[in-house]
Amino acid sequence: MKKRIYRTNRCFPPPSFLCLWTVQFFVFHSLLLLAISDTQIQFIDVTREAGIHWTHVDGRSGEKYCMEMLGSGAAFFDYDADGDPDLYLVNGAPLPGYHTTEIPTNSLYENNGDGTFTDVTLKAGVGDTGYGHGCAVGDYDNNGYLDIYVTNYGKNRLYKNNGDGTFTDVTEKAGVVEPRWSTSCAFADYDRDGNIDLYVVNYLEYNIDENPWCGIKEKGIRAYCEPDNFQAQADTLYRNNGDGTFTDVTKSVGIYNDTGKGLGVVWGDYNNDGNPDVYVANDSTENFFYTNLGNGTFSEVGFMIGVALSEYGVAENGMGTAFGDWDNNGWLDLTVTNYADQTNTFYQNDGDGFFTDATSITKTALITYPYLGWATAFVDFNNDGYGDVFVANGHLQDNLKELGLEGTYAQRNLLFQNKQNGTFTEVSQSLGPGFGFEDVSRGATFADYDLDGDIDVFVTNSNTPPRLLRNDGGNRNNWLQIKMKATRSASDAVGTRVKITTGDLSQIREVQSGDGYLSQRELKLHFGIGKHNAVDKIEILWVSGSTRIVQQVPANQVLSLQED
């Protein structure tokens, strides 16, 4: 079993080599004309020049309160519906023993459309001062504007977007207070009634007033307590009543489980039956997979289908999680980030209802082993048509050496380039200065914030400023972005499945609310299409069940589509 703090023996030693993006030579579908070898992309840290002067505050005072470990997330979303992604940042709060004159708040930065942002928190009214962790966006009231749900240690918040640049806190009225310790959250229309529902992941039964002393008592070296010291808290599923209120349906739909110490959540249709299923990454307990039975209820099948544990049958310390079809076979695969001295796990969807642990086959095992992973996402950074994998890393113990542990508190983030043959190569060290930092990263969100046709990265760091990493060069390959508005389905189109075909390569994406860890990527879908000048076919499956096909769409544009 895991020895979260003290484990030192290494089962998967890291390799001593690093592969460079530029020296990779790929054998792939020549007909597709997908060009990689000439695509040298770079990430540049543009946080300050973009006008984001913000620092995460975890409120630490040396008392090692558990919420300090988790950090906070962020969301890219177009709050003012002007076509460019804005940025919402979740913040911590002062904890007992922490002194400040300035109360940290969550912040909303409006995208100015010129590569810079302006802080509009006060005007927008979304500066929650609770101890925040996660956020997700979705249009819960179908008014055409994206709302924000924020998870806290303490009461969560639902901010209704009024459509005029302001928000209203409707938490109590909507019935989504959730007083437990919530982490990640995500919207999805699980019952396909045209109103998005809300999954809230809860973590531990932890009372700040009864903060236990953990660490090496004999030496007086204090550490953050492991989750094993606390009871788990059950997650909550809120069904949207369609009238601005929600009902807690956790037990009645078969979601209730009080053994999971949840941190990450992601919705996705893993069995292609049209119903969104939900996966929860739990910290030190089995991960959950709730398959949607299509009748408004779920069945937990994580163990049975092979995504609950490591291949050794061990419950790992799951942190973040993401769905993505890394092998472009039309079935959503899954990844989970885990603790240091555990690999991040890659579960390959076999298309028959089961997943196979393909971690070693993807050739990511040895590389992720020493890192403590948090946010993760499948994103096609070089527009070659295959989802690459981003991982945010950073240890949670800030005194590793004193504790006699290997590793470092600050760690570098990783980017795995998809080699288009079921394997990945870690290329972050060839991606320029943006990936040269060692930070204590937690959340991450993704969007083409500068509207140049490639996906940029925003990473949140614990108790330090975040980083906005601009992707330069990803757009040397062609791309297509699709912005969807639903009519019969929930207006934000969350859960919509899009399949595009270029030559003999097909890709699928789903519009996802909440993914990775505590965060939310932009809802607009982004596809890389290599050197193709057009997409042959776009097939859209809306949540309502209606479909639409669009043919011969020129590359390098944002395509807006509406449900008929």
Added chain:
Amino acid sequence: MLPKHIVYILFFCLVVCSKTWVATAQTPEDYYQRGIQEIRQGEYTRALQNFQIAVEHNPGFAKAHAAVGTIYLQLKDFTKSEISLKRALQITPNLMQAETNLALLYTKTSRIDQAIDLYRNLTRKYPKVVGVWLGLAAAYQQNKQFQESIEIYHQSLNLSPNIAEAMSNLASCYEAIDKIDQAIKYYKQAIHLKPKLPMANGNLGVIYLRQGELDKALPLLENAVRNDPSFTAARFSLGLLLIKKREYERATRTFRSVIAQQSDHIGAYYNLAQTLFRLKQIDAGKKAMETYRRLSRIAQEIDTRQRATLNEPANPQKHYKLGLTYQKYQKYDQAINAFQEALRLNPKLTDAHYRLGQLYLRARKLPESEKAFLAGIAIAPEQALLHAGLAAVYYTQGRLNDAFLEYNTALKYDATLAIAKAGIAAIHHRREEIDKAINAYLEVLTLDVNAHYALNGLARLYLEVKPNGNNHMTPQNIVDLAEKAVRLLPRPQYMHTLALAYLYAGEHQKAVNTINTAIKLEPKNVSFQQTLVKIKADEKTNLQNK
């Protein structure tokens, strides 16, 4: 991950140096030579007997003492091994076999500093004996001083370049410090020298498996398992590989084999369930899943206790509690280690002495058990359980008078100690004081109506005496007693009693079923086998009479 076992080199140089034994054993030297011959044939127990006779006949026979110590080392009886090796060195201080094996014993008993010191001395004395260098390297390796270990392995290989085991150990050192390329290189060299070497094949196979090189890993893991069928870790890795290749039927068989070798292998149960689900054998899969969950809960409990000891390594209570948890789940060797560590930190922890005494008694290590109970009594002379434990040791040794005295001492300090009363009953039984024994057992049951040992003892007694003027027990009464004992604690010994009770009651089929269950649990128990034969014979006679 395969455990990186170190291949140790045991110094049986006596085998090489000795002449062939031909004559009938007469002198100590003859017995010694006979022992040597038996070692050549792998007959360690018989060899040990001959070495012991040699020592009895000539207590100053250093080589024979060393041989006894060496055999005990091979048989993992480290206490006896150390006594004999040290005795040999008292007689002949420079006896290489005794010195080198003593160093190995230190390594195996985790007294690494002593081992390293001794090996260092030996390398100065015998700089050209490669085995000594390898012993030093292995000690460093066990102590996780991998750089030192690597250096010494290289020196050893300079002396003798073709020792595949040393090459394999060297590779695993490189693996431990993340130098995978070097590890691969030396595993390959080891396999080149000795193609069937299981550890090198298995470890290299696992490296390739982790690297996702399934086709390279497969033949290596197959080779490892073929050449060492007991290599459970390699077999498990082979199963993992087969799952990745979607060969579910073969993977199922592989995981079943792993479980046959190690019945508490959590990973094997998990993967067995996975393969069975994929083969649509849902019920069997669920059964494996349930077993997995049960084992997993145990592992978690142990893990929590282990982490507590890591949090507070100098807190004896944490080690004691870890020992209790190990004991609870029948992990007796680990329990002994934990209790010993608790006592090292606090020699006055009487509960740990008691638990150690219990565990040694269970393992029939009676001198160690006696020592543990006496140590506890020296600290807490009024603790009844310690006296009862000591009495049990004496009883097992056949020292009935001493046992009787100790049980009574226990009862003096705790008159309600049912187990002491039951001990007295057993002594009466052994002395054939049947009425006293019955009364004592009945007293036990007044103290504790669920005292399974008393129920079993009583049933056993009644089976022996059968109805007479003093007791009116019917066969069904005896069956009831025995059944209750088994219900309370399904021990094979209690099942044996129950089978005999069924036999006495003429219920042959139940008797056969019950004794077969006991045999399944303890296949090597001769007494159970004899009872099965007896039941079948009785049944046959009955049928013939009918």
